[in-house]
Amino acid sequence: MQYMGNMADPILSIRNVSKTFGEFRAVNDVSLDIHAGTITGLIGPNGAGKTTLFNVLTGMLKPTSGTVHLDGQDVTGFAPDALFSLGLGRTFQIPRPFAKMSVLENVMLSPMAQVGERVWGPFLGAAKMRDQEATIRKRAMEVLDFVTLAPLADQAAGQISGGQMKLLELARILMGDPKLILLDEPAAGVNPSLTRTLIEKIEELNRDGKTFVIIEHDMDFVMQHCDPVIALAEGSKVFEGTAEEAQNNPVLLDAYLGAQVE
Amino acid sequence: MIGVISYLVFFATVASILSIAVLGLNLQWGNTGLFNGGVVAFFGAGAYGTLILGGTSQVGQLGGFALPYLLALLGGMVCAGVVAWIVGLLTIRLRHDYLAIATFGVAVAFETVMRNTDALGGAQGIRGFERPLRETLGNGFTYNLAFFAFVLILLIATYLFLERLIQSPFGRLLRAIREDETAAQSLGKSPSRVRLTSFVAGSVIMGLAGGLYATFYAFISPQDVLPILTFQIWAMLIVGGAGNNKGAVMGTFLIWAAWTASGWALSRFAPLEVQLYTGSIQFVLIGFVIVGMLLWRPQGLFPEKLVVSQSARSKNEQ
Numbered sequence A: 001m002q003y004m005g006n007m008a009d010p011i012l013s014i015r016n017v018s019k020t021f022g023e024f025r026a027v028n029d030v031s032l033d034i035h036a037g038t039i040t041g042l043i044g045p046n047g048a049g050k051t052t053l054f055n056v057l058t059g060m061l062k063p064t065s066g067t068v069h070l071d072g073q074d075v076t077g078f079a080p081d082a083l084f085s086l087g088l089g090r091t092f093q094i095p096r097p098f099a100k101m102s103v104l105e106n107v108m109l110s111p112m113a114q115v116g117e118r119v120w121g122p123f124l125g126a127a128k129m130r131d132q133e134a135t136i137r138k139r140a141m142e143v144l145d146f147v148t149l150a151p152l153a154d155q156a157a158g159q160i161s162g163g164q165m166k167l168l169e170l171a172r173i174l175m176g177d178p179k180l181i182l183l184d185e186p187a188a189g190v191n192p193s194l195t196r197t198l199i200e201k202i203e204e205l206n207r208d209g210k211t212f213v214i215i216e217h218d219m220d221f222v223m224q225h226c227d228p229v230i231a232l233a234e235g236s237k238v239f240e241g242t243a244e245e246a247q248n249n250p251v252l253l254d255a256y257l258g259a260q261v262e
Numbered sequence B: 001m002i003g004v005i006s007y008l009v010f011f012a013t014v015a016s017i018l019s020i021a022v023l024g025l026n027l028q029w030g031n032t033g034l035f036n037g038g039v040v041a042f043f044g045a046g047a048y049g050t051l052i053l054g055g056t057s058q059v060g061q062l063g064g065f066a067l068p069y070l071l072a073l074l075g076g077m078v079c080a081g082v083v084a085w086i087v088g089l090l091t092i093r094l095r096h097d098y099l100a101i102a103t104f105g106v107a108v109a110f111e112t113v114m115r116n117t118d119a120l121g122g123a124q125g126i127r128g129f130e131r132p133l134r135e136t137l138g139n140g141f142t143y144n145l146a147f148f149a150f151v152l153i154l155l156i157a158t159y160l161f162l163e164r165l166i167q168s169p170f171g172r173l174l175r176a177i178r179e180d181e182t183a184a185q186s187l188g189k190s191p192s193r194v195r196l197t198s199f200v201a202g203s204v205i206m207g208l209a210g211g212l213y214a215t216f217y218a219f220i221s222p223q224d225v226l227p228i229l230t231f232q233i234w235a236m237l238i239v240g241g242a243g244n245n246k247g248a249v250m251g252t253f254l255i256w257a258a259w260t261a262s263g264w265a266l267s268r269f270a271p272l273e274v275q276l277y278t279g280s281i282q283f284v285l286i287g288f289v290i291v292g293m294l295l296w297r298p299q300g301l302f303p304e305k306l307v308v309s310q311s312a313r314s315k316n317e318q
Ligand SMILES: Nc1ncnc2c1ncn2[C@@H]1O[C@H](COP(=O)(O)OP(=O)(O)OP(=O)(O)O)[C@@H](O)[C@H]1O
Pocket: A021, A026, A044, A045, A046, A047, A048, A049, A050, A051, A052, A053, A093
C-alpha cells in the first residue's frame, strides 16, 4: 500500500459523531480517521448506520453531535455543495442520475465556477462560456471514456442500466477532481463484468492518489480491495483493522455475520 | 375582409402576449420544476406597474408618473421581479405542491389587495393610461397592427433569450435541479440560489406579458388577475409541452383559440339558460383539458428534447 499523505494527518477525521432520528440513534458516537491514499471498506449489517454516516459526512444531514474535519479544516455542518468544492465527492446507494438529461450533460454539470451557469453568462460572457464549454466537454468525454460510458454519451441517463448509472455517478464526481470519494455500495445490483470495470477504475484512481471510502456488503470485494476495514453495527463502530483481521475477528463475525444469517 | 383580418390581428396580439407569460412559466416549471400556482400575481404586478408608472395622474390614485412607455414597461417588469424575489425568499424552500399552494395564496392576496386599495385603482381598476404613439398612429387598425408587431418582436426576443439560456450551462443547471436537487447539491450546486434566480427571471417575463396586456387594453383591474388566468396559462403550457419553448407558444395559440371559439360557440348556439353559464362551462372545459392532457399525454404535444450541449458540440466536433 502506498500512502500519499502523512499518517499523522488524516484527510478525514471524525470525532464522536452521533445522529439521532427522534429517539433512535442511527449513528452512535463514531470516531475514525481516514488516511490519504487508502481504500477504506465500511461494512456492517443492514441498518447499521453506514449510509447515515455518509450523509452526515457529506453534509446532507447535520450531526446531532460530534465534529468532522476535512484536511484539517472543521467542516461540521457544511452544506453538500460546499463540501464538494472542498474535494469530497460521493455516490448514492440508489443511483440518482439526472434522468431526463443526456449522460454527457450529467457529467458536464459538475465543474465549478462555470461562467455560463449565471443567468447573464450566455449573453455577457458568451465567448468565455464557449471556451469553457469546449474544455468541459472534452474533459467530460475523457472521463466518460475512462468509465467506459463514452458510447452512451447521448443517451438519456434514465435509460441506462443500474450498473452504468453507478459508473455515471463516479464520472460525475470525477469531473470535480475530488481528493476523497465516498462510494455507497458501488457493486450492489451490478453485473460482474461492470463490477470488474468499476474495481479496475477505483484501483487506478487510487494509484493516482485518490482516497476512497467504500460501503460494501460483498465480503469478497472488501477483503480483496479494501484496507483498512471499519465495521459499524447498530450505529456504533465495532471494529477497525486490516481485511485479514476482519476475517477472523469474533466480534465482527458475531455482529455482522450473525445479523446477516438470522 | 378587413373585419376578419382585424380580428385575427386582435387574436394574435392577445395570444402572443399570453405566449410570453407561458414562456415565463416554462422557465419555472418546464425547466426548473418550480410549481408556480400564482402566475397572475406576477402578470398583474407587471400590468399594474406599467400603468401606474406610465399613466397620467388621477385623483386619489397612486401614480401618474407619466414615464416614457418603454421605461414604464421595464418598470412593470421590475415590479414583477421584486414581488417574485420577496415571494421567492419566503417560499423557495417549499417544494412542489407546497410552493404551488403558497404562490396560489399570494395571487389571491394580490387580487384582494388591488380590489381593496383605492390608491391602486380599487375594484374600478387603473385608468388614465394613454397608449404610446396613439397621436401618431391613431386608434384604428394601423395602431393595432403596429402594436401587434411590437408584441411579436418582444415574443421573438423572449423566445430567443430563453432558447439561448436553456441551452447554456445555466439551463443544464436548471434541469439538474429539476431532476434531482439532492444529487445536484452533492455536485457542488446551490439549488436554493438557482431556484430563486429561475423564479425571479420567469416572473419578470410574466411581468412583461402583464405590462403588454395592460397596454393593449390601456386598462387593468382586479377582474383581469383572477385565478382562472393562472389555470389558462398552465393549460397552455401543459398542452404545448413543458420544457419545450416551441410547444409553449403553440400550446398558447391552440388553447387561446379553443377558449375563444368555445366562448363564441356557446354564446351563439347554446340555449339561453346555458348561455348564462358560459364562463363556468369554459372553466370546466379548461379543467378537462389539463386533466385529460396529464392523463393521456403528460409530455404535451411537443415534448422536451434532450439537450446535448450544442454550444460546445458545434464548435468542438472533431
Ligand atoms: N431520515 C431518517 N429518518 C429516520 N430514520 C432513518 C432515516 N435515515 C435512516 N434511518 C434509520 O437509520 C438506520 C440506519 O440506516 P442506514 O441507511 O444508515 O443503514 P445502512 O447501514 O446504510 O443500511 P443498508 O446496508 O441497508 O444500506 C435504519 O434503521 C434506518 O431506518
